[in-house]
Amino acid sequence: TRATVGFVGLGSMGGALAANLVAAGFDVVAHDAAGPDRVPVGAVGAADVAEVAGRADTVVFSLPDGAVSEQVAGEIIALAGRRAAYVVDTSTVGVAAARRIAGRLAGAGVGYVDAPVSGGVAGARARTIAVMFAGSDADCAAVTPVLAGLSDRRTRVGDEPGLAQALKLANNFLSATALAATSEAIAFGTSAGLDMATMLDVLNGASGRSSATADKFPNHVLTERYAAGFTNSLMAKDVALYLAAVQERDGAVRSSPNSPNSPNSRIGAVTASVWERFAAAAPGADFTR
Numbered sequence: 351t352r353a354t355v356g357f358v359g360l361g362s363m364g365g366a367l368a369a370n371l372v373a374a375g376f377d378v379v380a381h382d383a384a385g386p387d388r389v390p391v392g393a394v395g396a397a398d399v400a401e402v403a404g405r406a407d408t409v410v411f412s413l414p415d416g417a418v419s420e421q422v423a424g425e426i427i428a429l430a431g432r433r434a435a436y437v438v439d440t441s442t443v444g445v446a447a448a449r450r451i452a453g454r455l456a457g458a459g460v461g462y463v464d465a466p467v468s469g470g471v472a473g474a475r476a477r478t479i480a481v482m483f484a485g486s487d488a489d490c491a492a493v494t495p496v497l498a499g500l501s502d503r504r505t506r507v508g509d510e511p512g513l514a515q516a517l518k519l520a521n522n523f524l525s526a527t528a529l530a531a532t533s534e535a536i537a538f539g540t541s542a543g544l545d546m547a548t549m550l551d552v553l554n555g556a557s558g559r560s561s562a563t564a565d566k567f568p569n570h571v572l573t574e575r576y577a578a579g580f581t582n583s584l585m586a587k588d589v590a591l592y593l594a595a596v597q598e599r600d601g602a603v604r605s606s607p608n609s610p611n612s613p614n615s616r617i618g619a620v621t622a623s624v625w626e627r628f629a630a631a632a633p634g635a636d637f638t639r
């Protein structure tokens with residue numbers, strides 16, 4: 351018999367990940383607050399979170415941020431009758447939220463595996479997206495088949511929820527900084543008279559190479575496609591979460607994401623202010639535009 355997996359949040363990333371579970375042979379029961387249009391082919395739509403968690407043992411989240419993940423986790427906790435035993439959260443929620451959600455779910459007897467992803471929508475479709483996950487031995491063992499259904503590239507990075515978020519925030523700090531720095535470098539070169547395509551060719555065989563020069567610029571800026579499927583607001587959220595985690599570690603008072611109160615992440619403060627501006631100007635636009 352086929353196992354049933356629940357899915358909540360069918361946006362750019364969730365739609366692709368849920369489709370992978372369908373292709374892997376799971377019966378997928380899926381819900382998105384924006385309506386049934388986002389339910390991928392082959393999955394069954396559910397009217398609400400209660401219906402998803404009542405029909406599946408494991409529920410996967412792909413939600414915008416920690417506040418939404420915590421709210422949906424709360425809806426699962428509140429279910430009186432049969433409910434899911436495990437939550438796999440692929441959203442980028444930050445370290446503090448992952449710990450809080452894991453604690454609340456544990457109090458209700460529901461396991462939580464912190465499992466953020468990196469590699470874009472194209473990586474999700476190709477099953478090469480990196481899934482980094484953290485959770486107890488028992489919780490990780492129980493959701494192993496579901497994680498295998500999401501992607502072929504998976505690494506357990508720790509036994510406590512929150513550790514995978516720490517790695518994901520470090521990753522997105524790097525990719526956000528590379529993109530901001532590459533934009534400045536390309537603008538410098540083109541204003542000096544260089545051609546963008548030539549610059550990218552050389553940079554990709556040289557030490558300036560990064561995800562920005564290898565993927566974002568050639569596939570989305572040079573081609574003017576601007577369709578990597580990751581919005582400015584999501585990137586701004588991730589860099590702000592990174593900075594918040596650094597400041598929490600250092601016991602600093604966090605007044606704003608780009609506050610100068612961040613002696614141990616000067617680059618993080620600069621990168622956060624860049625993405626805050628992009629998100630304020632065009633929150634729903636693709637990050638490369």
Ligand code: NAD
Nearest residue numbers: 359360361362363364382383384413414441442470579580
């Ligand atoms: P998105 O905005 O496209 O999708 C989020 C979906 O959640 C939307 O369809 C929305 O309707 C739904 N939603 C919101 N509140 C809900 C609720 N209460 N109940 C049910 N559904 C609800 O965002 P995305 O790009 O798919 O990203 C999802 C998560 O994955 C984010 O945490 C993001 O940081 C992370 N992520 C995205 C990418 C990417 O390339 N897009 C890469 C890595 C990680």
